[in-house]
Amino acid sequence: MKYEQPQPGLKWLTIQSLEQCRENVTIDSGSFDPLFFLFFFRSGFATLLLPDNAVSPAPESLFWLEPQTKFTIENAEKNSGYYLMLHKPLQEAIAYDPALIYHPHFRDLFLPKQLIQVKLSQQLRINSLLNSIYEEETHGHLFKEEILQGYFKILLLTILKQLEENSILEEHDNKLAKKFQQLLEKSFRSKKFVAEYAEALMVGPTYLNTVVKKATGHSASYHIKQRIVLEAKRKAVYTNMCMKEIAFDLGFTDLTHFSKYFKAATGINFSAFIQKTYGHALAVE
CATH class of the missing domain: 2.60.120.280 (Regulatory protein AraC)
Incomplete structure (x- = not known):
């Protein structure tokens, strides 16, 4: 028509x-x-x-x-x-x-x-x-x-x-996304879940994920995992800490849990990352 x-x-x-x-x-x-x-x-x-x-x-x-x-x-x-x-x-x-x-x-x-x-x-x-x-x-x-x-x-x-x-x-959401990033930098060792950040920021987990994804292109849960993994990689490359010490420093009490967490976020396990970086496996104590 x-x-x-x-x-x-x-x-x-x-x-x-x-x-x-x-x-x-x-x-x-x-x-x-x-x-x-x-x-x-x-x-x-x-x-x-x-x-x-x-x-x-x-x-x-x-x-x-x-x-x-x-x-x-x-x-x-x-x-x-x-x-x-x-x-x-x-x-x-x-x-x-x-x-x-x-x-x-x-x-x-x-x-x-x-x-x-x-x-x-x-x-x-x-x-x-x-x-x-x-x-x-x-x-x-x-x-x-x-x-x-x-x-x-x-x-x-x-x-x-x-x-x-x-x-x-939109202004409120942008401020919330910035507050999340600031809180993440301070608390990634102690807070591993979106719900913990949402509670601290007095919003719902779903809303926080939505706001952060809108502002950055990735959800809050993605940023949490990537920040923890980034710190693990830094510790492995720039310190003499072993895998167990790094895991404990990042708030993991279970070494197996840390290994699975790292692999889920990066696609390779922690030992493979070290071997790829240095050509030898990091000792696990």
Whole structure:
């Protein structure tokens, strides 16, 4: 199904329910005036086919695109949500409202592609606003343009609030990841499990793993293992300590456990590492 360009002067906004997108919808904005595309995926498995890649937004997410973008909403079942298009510049659509234009995250609305998760507290509100816009655009008559503009401004303010909350959360998560790294450096000899670090940092183990992985590319458990193994290698290379002494120094009371731990993290056992490094096995006392 091909999207038809609205006639100039008749519309400044078009909204479509994703429930009606059971066939592929292709939109080419190359000949349009500057536009703003906004998608709200409440549920389903819709895929946006863009010129450079494909995006499959998770449920309860917002996604918007820069003007002059050709894309296809790929055929998907059980889609729920809306896509909304402006047929004039965003600033003009909001009547240059200072409350919006001078919001610290207003510029984020002009990023080439933006995908944000929507908190549960905002999902129903955003869906309700888009539903109101849809009903007004479809059936409204008296003061239709003024009502649409009012709904649209509230929608943007709600999105900007979500961006602000996400920014605060991201800052908090970055600080948490740094605190974990600092604590790891101090406590890797005594703390071997994510749960121990999570308890010290007053968060849940799963959350800590997620935050650290987002910040570094690896989970907290990975960093714990790698820090312990790195110290074991340093001790083996730069000291005269035997395997038993190194294991004890790193908080292992069971030599077999240490050997298995080392091998699980590196792929080779400790003695093989020494032999590979020096050409002879380290004595085990």
